[in-house]
Amino acid sequence: MAKKNESAFDRLLKKLTKATPIEQESSVKLDHDFDGIQELNNPLPPWWTAGFIITIIISVFYIFYYTVQGNDSQYDEFKREMAKAKTQVDAYKKAHNIVDANTVTLLTDKKALAEGKEIFLKNCAACHVADGGGLVGPNLTDNAWIYGCDIKDVFKVITNGTSKGMPPWKALGADKVQKVASYVLSLQGTKPAKPKAPQGKPCNKS
Ligand code: HEC
Incomplete structure (x- = not known):
């Protein structure tokens, strides 16, 4: 119609x-x-x-x-893709020296430590003093550590800060935090002009 x-x-x-x-x-x-x-x-x-x-x-x-045909379910597919992505991310991090609290290693080469020193003088010296002797922040040259003396511990403290006055430095980026953390540990045993009294526990790492 x-x-x-x-x-x-x-x-x-x-x-x-x-x-x-x-x-x-x-x-x-x-x-x-x-x-x-x-x-x-x-x-x-x-x-x-x-x-x-x-x-x-x-x-x-x-x-x-x-x-x-027995193909993967969406869940299996998701898990497989995530695992694949993780290996890619890990490979990328390795290739670009991007570290996190679990993979960070102590840097000992001169160039990295020199860069670490520069970062320290710019951002940290106000509280820890240029020679690391301590003022508002603790003495970083002695063998006493509040949060531990392993590079992973130091990396974590610098990245996240603490609730007692240490600001977080995540914004520097993992690469710079690794360098300044390595530099801090290189200060071990040096003699600052006015060392602050030890705080924390002695580091019993060999
Ligand atoms: C505003 C002051 C201030 C600045 C800036 C500062 N810190 Fe701290 N830092 C502190 C204080 C205070 C503590 C002690 C925190 C606590 O007891 O929880 C501390 C603790 C630390 C510790 C742990 C020491 C231990 O005994 O475990 C490290 C490592 C450290 N700071 C490194 C740095 C580095 C590296 C920088 C620069 C990137 C920096 N700090 C900048 C105040 C500061």
């Missing part, structure tokens, strides 16, 4: 929904009447039925893919 002034879009909509025109609604009206609320028996819209059938067809492929 195409009407003359109906556009192609209107006709398509009609095909996809199969909705009964309002003037013919009485033909699909069910004889329910709940306090004046009535029900129409419209057919399922063809667009919806088609979508439903397509999902059923697709599900057959998925069942085949996962059970017969």
